[in-house]
Amino acid sequence: MNIKYLIFSSVLLLLWKFSSSQELKLNYDKEATNWNEALPLGNGRIGAMVYGGVSQEEIQLNEETIWAGRPGNNVPKGKYSDIVKIRQLLVEGRNREAQELSNLAFPRAAPAGLDYGMPYQTFGSLMLGFPTHRNPVQYQRELDLNKAITTVSYQVDGVNYRREMFTSLVDSLLLIRITADRAKSISMDLNWKSPHQNIGLGINNGALFLRGKGSTVDSKEGQVAFYGFVYPQVKGGQVNHHGEQITIKGADEVILYVSIGTNFKNYKDLSIDPERKATRIFEKAKGISYTKALEQHVRKYQQFFHRVKLDLGSNAQANKTTDVRIREFATNFDPQLVALYFQFGRYLLISSSQPGGQPANLQGIWNAKLSPPWDSKYTININTEMNYWPAEVGNLSEMHEPLFSMLKDLAVTGQESAREMYHARGWNAHHNTDLWRITGVVDGGFYGMWPMGGAWLSQHIWQHYLYKGNKQFLKDYYHVLKGAALFYLDVLTKDPSGKWLVVSPSISPENSYETGSVGVSAGTTMDNQLVFDVFNNFIRASYVVDSDGALRDSVKRSLEQLPPMQVGQHGQLQEWLKDLDRKNDRHRHISHLYGLFPSGQISPFRDPALAQAAKNSLIYRGDKSTGWSMGWKVNWWARLLDGNQSYKLIKDQLSPAPEEQQGQNGGTYPNLLDAHPPFQIDGNFGCTSGIAEMLVQSYDGSIFLLPAWPDELPNGEVKGLVTRGGFIIDMSWKNRKLTGLKVSSTLGGNCRIRMTNKSRLYLKGKPLKQAHGKNPNPFFDVDEIKKPLIKTQNSSFEVPETTLYDLSTVKGKIYEFVVK
Structure with missing residues (x-):
């Protein structure tokens, strides 16, 4: 074993043990003045946004199944003939008429009797009043990512107060403990507020409850009934009940239990008793x-x-409050904020997507409104998929389960849209779905005429x-893959030139060409x-x-x-046939680069010409955009092996979000949440995925270590990233050169590692053998694409010189390498 490596690894481990408890925190020296400064807690089912107020604390609450509407799909009847006519108009080159018919057949506003999806809705806010708390000193609030708890502390009149809160992953409720360092100092009142209409408030068995129903939208009656309550467990002091308020006086300690239940059982069954569930x-x-x-949480x-x-x-920047660090990130070197941002994305995924629950929606599980932006639905032409990009590589595979569960539902409801709209077998979904698993067109014949949502989700x-x-697992979900393949097998039709089979009609998500x-x-x-x-997934499965x-x-x-990819007149990867x-197109969606990421059809090593065309498309679109778009670009530039450009996008994203609640400026709010604006959670997940992609890639037949790491972050260590084939990677680097590597094999099989020619790997004193030919590990099989059609030759993509190494591994064994 290399002694220098052992010393270096030991020092890094000690530094991490010190920094992990000290630095993986969001911290602030003042209370939140708006929702975008509040701190998120979540256990998958219950979400809380904590403001940290002194005289009045607001804790805005969500439960994952509180949505407007009721069970039912939104598939229109009698639209197949319109689909056929639109398809024919496209064959004839009458594109504008095709669009006009699409708009007429699927109007922008939901027609009578149909809906365009239901909004995800807030439960309401728990208000904690501390009327005597004025002029605090030593104020601090923080979110500890190591423990998934938030704390608020301050001093008033010489008394130190502290509030500690967490949404328990074990007990499925919110717990709040309020303490003071002087006896009988806690006096407070408890109230509910909610924007819902026709709510009920009152006291029941010592608890203050709030009951109500989800809204009626587009004539779809609100039928999600919810019941929540707060119960105070008080040490010392007095508890008084006043109809719709609880007052506590002179207590030593207060523990609040906040429990919420709904009648939701599944997308077609609302038979649970919400009060009984919350009480249980x-x-x-x-x-x-x-x-x-x-402790259990x-x-x-x-x-x-x-x-x-x-x-x-880390450096001195890490000692500043998080909002200041975001403001200064562009001009002050702050490597620890990058690590914090990466881990914040993992924290959000754990907090918003737990097995047995609903998938993370457009805002995770955090939404303060009845009618949130874009309804806070599942937008499945990029946003929902992006939410789950960090799941596998970020070693959070279990968090993927709610998405798989939704796919099973969509494979049922999507049979209706496949059959009624396209006369096809299998199943499909368009660009939006919701709690009720709708699969029809949403938002009309321009945005919604995209029958590909199921195709992407099934990946x-x-x-x-x-x-x-x-x-x-594959056997359990095989029918989902098969159903998606059946749909496209039936739907594919000859393109206008008669050369290829294509999907028609459709769009390139949300862009236009005329x-x-x-x-x-x-x-x-x-x-x-x-x-x-x-098709390839089905064949292999x-x-x-x-x-x-x-x-x-x-x-x-x-x-x-199927058509090949094409390089067009500007040297770009063509977006259309x-x-x-x-x-000069600066559109936020660059959908045709799906083949670069998250798919692996475009590879600098296998086809430099396509990689260069994708790069040109990225350059033409520009960097600055919505938060989710910039998050996607971090991943694209990483796949193009340009770590400096990926890092530049991270810098763009880690800039203060504008105060305006609309537009396409991106950025990050003081609470580290992503801005479209307004808030969408996908940008957080996209950047976490992008940072992982800069560290390790495994889509291209091998495991590429440090494929796109930036010059500005020369030293570091990562542990626990996962690759295809079930390999867990621990590695350290100095001056952007690998200095240590450990690989844990969870499945066994051949481990093929790609490294730059600056480094060589040794195992037990012997150099690793260089690899040749196809990787025999089936989890690294590469689907060969057709030779692209190239109209304009590009300058050559610079492919770095690398070496491939092979190691036959045994399941459950750990391999520690010396790097020279």
Whole structure:
């Protein structure tokens, strides 16, 4: 073993142990003045935004199943003939007429009897009043990512007060402990407020309750009933009940239990008693001491969170409050903020997506409104997928489960849209869905004419299998992959030139190619890439589960007839089948780069010409955009092996978000949440994924270590990132050169590692053998694309010189390398 490496690794580990408890915190020296300064807590089911007020604390609450509306799909009847007519108009080149018919058949506003999806809604806010608390000193509030707790502390009139809160991952409720360092000093009142209409407030068995129903929207009656309450457990002092308020006087300590239940059982069943559910959760929790409850919560949380550690060093900036660090990030070197931001994304995924619950929506589980931006639904033409990009590589595979569960539902409800709208087998979904698993067109014939939502979502099933290698999982979800393949097998039609099979009508999400918002088209590049993946995933899965040989052959024949990717007149990767791209197009969606990331169809090593075309497309679109768009760009530039440009996008994103609550300026709010603006959570997840992609990539037949690491972060260590094939990577680097590497094999099989030629790997004193030919590990199989059509030759993409190494691994064994 290399002694220098051992010393270096030991020093880094000691530094991490010191810094992890000290620095993985969001901290502030004043209370939040608005929602974008409040701090998020969540256990997957219950979300809380904590303001940290002194005289009045607001804790805004959500429960994951409080949505407007009721069960029911939104698939229109009698639209197949319109679909066929739009398709024919596109064949005839009458694009504007095709768009006009699409707009007429699917109007921008939901027609009578249909809806365009229901909004996710707040429960309300718990208000804690401390009327005598004025002029605090030594104020501090923080969110500790290591423990998933938030604290507020300050001093008033010589008394030190502290509030500690967490949404328990074990007990499924919110717990708040209020303490003071002088006896009988806690006096406060408890109230509810909620924007819902027709709510009920009162006292029941010593608890202050709030009951209500989700809203009625687009004539879809609100039927989600909810019931929540706060119960005070008081040590010392007096408790008084006043109709719709609880008052506490002269207490030594107060512990508040906040429990919420709804009648939601699943997307078609609202048969649960919400009061009984909330009460059952509370009764179970109150028999456990606060200390024990906190200990159990932290233990369960850390089982997830502590799997990955990232240390990029630290400096004096880390001693400043988080809002100041965001403001100064562009001009003051702050490597620890990058690590904090990465881990904050993992914290948000743990907090908003737990097994057995709902997937993280457009705002995770945090929303203060009845009618939030974009309804806070599941926007599945990028945003929902982006939420889950960090799940596998970030060692949070379990957090993926709610998305898989939703896919099972959509594979049922999506049969209706496939059958009614397209006369096709299988299932599909368009660009939005919600709690009720709608699959029809949403927002009209421009934005909504995109029958590809299921195609993209289904990728997560296959990717999960590549990371975990669980054949039983693949068998359980095989029907989802098969149903998606069946739909496109039936829907594909000849493109206007008659050369290829394409999806028509569709769009390249939310972009247009002619003035006047003409976007409906045939054979968009993204659609072709998505169908390519759907077909290949099904083919490979059918071999694994040994099923559907005849169907597999049919899918193979259609796969061979898909269009190739094309390089257009500007040297760009074409977005449409025809060369219609504009150099001055700055649209936030760059959907045709799906093939670069999250798919792996475009590789600098396998096809430098396509990589250069993708790079040109990125350059033409520019950097500054919405938060989620910039998050996607971090991943794209990482795939293009440009760590400096990826880091530049992270800097753009870690700039203060504008105060305006609309636009496409991106940025980050003081609470580290992403701005579109307004708030969308996908940008956080996209940047976390992007940082992981800068550290390690495994899509291209091998594991590439430090493929796109920036010059400005020369030293660091990461532990626990996961690659396809189930390999867990621990590595350290200095001056951007790898200095230590440990690989844990959870599945066994060949481990192929790609490294720059500056480094060589040794195991037990012997150099690792160089690799040749195809990687024999099936989890690293690469789907070969067609040769692209190139109209304009680009300058050559600079592919770095690298070396491939092979190591045959045994399941459960750890391999520690010397790097020279």
